[in-house]
Amino acid sequence: ENPSLRPSRAFSLPALCFFALLLFLPSLGATEWEELEGATLVRDRYADGDSFTARHQGKEYTFRLFFVDTPETNNPYPERVRGQARAFSISAPEAIEFGDEASDFTRDFLSKPFTVYTDWSDGWGAGTRFRAIVVRDGRDLGEELVRNGLARVSGFIPDSPWPGLGKSISDALRELKRLQSEARRD
Secondary structure: OOHHHOOOOOOOHHHHHHHHHHHHHHHHHOOOOEEEEEEEEOOOOOOOOOEEEEEEOOEEEEEEEOOEEOOOOOOOOHHHHHHHHHHHOOOHHHHHHHHHHHHHHHHHHOOOOEEEEEEEEEOOOOOOEEEEEEEEOOEEHHHHHHHOOOOEEOOOOOOOOOOOOOOOHHHHHHHHHHHHHHHHHO
16 A cells, blocks of 8 residues: 555644643633632741741641742842842842841731732742732732832732732733832932
8 A cells, every 4th residue: 555645634643632732721821819818927937028928717828929029038049139139239238138127017017917819829939838919908018018119020920810909910010110110219
């Protein structure tokens, strides 16, 4: 039998599987946001300006803020501290002091119950951390850190749809960059 005379397949099995996967990919990346209303800060756990442990309905979770990065509170990663110092135009030791200020600000902000919006994406770092947006009394913690000059606009952007905090992701980033510019001028 002459192979060139065999009927051809429109798609091979691997190609068909690839196209089927493409149809389902959008639903794989889109996770639902969860709202944890009435969360409280766990004070005896690790916390800095952009990461902290919260308790909600008897369970404890460690969160890392989307969009912002505050200086470290110690120096286990000297290159990271130097990078943060450059971003704030200060020395590495000053960056650590600045990190302590950001940590104090976050502890104060989270001294009353707050709402966490999380898509449960990986927040990296030691232990299990989840990415989150945190709001208390209508104020976004990340925005407040940037407004007060304690954080830079950096970090991760959510892959999943925005949790409906009254603005799109691009609007949120635009606002953070505006606040960062104002804080740098001040």
